Amino acid sequence: MTLRDFINKLLGRQPASATTAKQRLQLVLAHDRSDLNPELLEQMRREILEVVSRYVEIDIEEGDVSLETEDRVTALVANLPIRRTKPLPQQESTPDGDVPGEADPVWTASQA
Amino acid sequence: MPVTTSGSRSILICSGKGGVGKTTLTANLGIALARQGMRTAVLDADFGLRNLDLLLGLENRIVYTAQEVLSGNCRLDQALVKHKLEPNLALLPAGNPRMLEWLKPEDMQTIVGMLRESFDIVLIDCPAGIEDGFKNAAGAAEEAIVITTPEVSAVRDADRVIGLLNTRGIKPIQLVLNRVRPKMMANQEMLAVDDVTDILALPLLGLVLEDEQVIVSTNRGEPLTLNGSGSPAAQAYNNIARRVCGEDVPLIDPAKVRRGLRAKLGRLMQTKIF
Numbered sequence: 001m002t003l004r005d006f007i008n009k010l011l012g013r014q015p016a017s018a019t020t021a022k023q024r025l026q027l028v029l030a031h032d033r034s035d036l037n038p039e040l041l042e043q044m045r046r047e048i049l050e051v052v053s054r055y056v057e058i059d060i061e062e063g064d065v066s067l068e069t070e071d072r073v074t075a076l077v078a079n080l081p082i083r084r085t086k087p088l089p090q091q092e093s094t095p096d097g098d099v100p101g102e103a104d105p106v107w108t109a110s111q112a
Numbered sequence: 113m114p115v116t117t118s119g120s121r122s123i124l125i126c127s128g129k130g131g132v133g134k135t136t137l138t139a140n141l142g143i144a145l146a147r148q149g150m151r152t153a154v155l156d157a158d159f160g161l162r163n164l165d166l167l168l169g170l171e172n173r174i175v176y177t178a179q180e181v182l183s184g185n186c187r188l189d190q191a192l193v194k195h196k197l198e199p200n201l202a203l204l205p206a207g208n209p210r211m212l213e214w215l216k217p218e219d220m221q222t223i224v225g226m227l228r229e230s231f232d233i234v235l236i237d238c239p240a241g242i243e244d245g246f247k248n249a250a251g252a253a254e255e256a257i258v259i260t261t262p263e264v265s266a267v268r269d270a271d272r273v274i275g276l277l278n279t280r281g282i283k284p285i286q287l288v289l290n291r292v293r294p295k296m297m298a299n300q301e302m303l304a305v306d307d308v309t310d311i312l313a314l315p316l317l318g319l320v321l322e323d324e325q326v327i328v329s330t331n332r333g334e335p336l337t338l339n340g341s342g343s344p345a346a347q348a349y350n351n352i353a354r355r356v357c358g359e360d361v362p363l364i365d366p367a368k369v370r371r372g373l374r375a376k377l378g379r380l381m382q383t384k385i386f
Contacts, residue, residue, distance in 0.1 A: 002385065003381050003383045003385055004381040005300075016301060017301050018302055018304060018307065024264060028268060032272065071313050
């Protein structure tokens with residue numbers, strides 16, 4: 001963030017258009033480069049959430065699976081806030097407890 | 113793979129998007145390289161919409177084109193149009209648009225291979241788009257210069273082209289950022305130079321400031337680098353030519369082009385705070 005962006009934010013103004021342009025480009029290029037269509041990405045997102053929620057209780061609303069790109073490498077980034085861990089079926093059940101600090105594990109898979 | 117002729121280089125000039133300055137760069141860089149003593153050939157690979165002849169002011173001197181050379185109806189030296197004021201530069205004009213129906217990447221490689229036998233540098237002016245015209249031209253090049261402007265559509269299209277060039281193993285691929293407006297950049301109403309280089313992940317070969325003289329020079333068919341013009345774009349093209357030849361020439365800093373208090377304030381506002 002530049003000083004101008006910061007001042008704009010303080011004054012409740014829109015960010016400078018160059019900042020918007022960069023953000024829009026990064027998003028569109030992540031999709032262009034991976035060549036994944038939105039339906040496929042959505043399906044993948046649902047399945048990932050499904051798998052993860054088998055083990056831990058996650059905040060579906062806050063959960064976010066997206067494509068990011070840096071240095072011409074596209075990464076699938078999942079940011080899934082954990083509400084609480086679920087007792088595993090094989091283990092002795094322990095009373096549910098809130099995960100301290102609400103960790104945000106980031107799961108990354110890189111694609112050249 | 114293109115035929116390697118020792119010491120001779122073939123450089124593709126491409127952008128993806130049309131109208132960002134490919135042909136203007138080819139014409140100006142061609143003249144600038146020739147003035148530095150390099151035997152330079154510029155090849156118009158845009159058979160559909162050829163314009164390189166017009167920007168070089170050679171449109172009235174075309175007799176044969178790449179088409180007659182390929183079909184064996186004339187020799188290469190008969191088709192080449194030498195620039196009168198800069199004899200180190202020759203243009204091989206694009207053939208008829210109907211050539212697109214039968215032209216193959218091998219044909220392009222043949223032409224470029226022939227040019228490389230008698231020239232130090234062959235600049236290939238690539239057509240816009242990523243279809244056959246692009247593929248034919250790219251197949252004949254070993255290196256590439258991607259030109260773009262600081263606009264979202266141009267950068268996106270450049271990214272597509274870079275992806276395709278990478279797949280073909282073309283390198284080095286270098287970037288020219290065209291139509292830079294320092295004032296808009298200072299106000300952060302135009303993508304910054306670093307934004308574009310970060311996104312495209314290419315080394316910067318040159319920055320060309322927006323310059324009205326470019327239009328004046330195309331009107332006349334006299335590239336800016338031809339008459340020793342000191343205009344900002346002419347300097348930029350000359351610097352690009354020197355860098356192509358391996359000279360280490362510092363890039364201009366768009367923020368330092370402007371002087372005074374407003375410019376200082378603009379620079380302060382661009383400070384990255386986190």
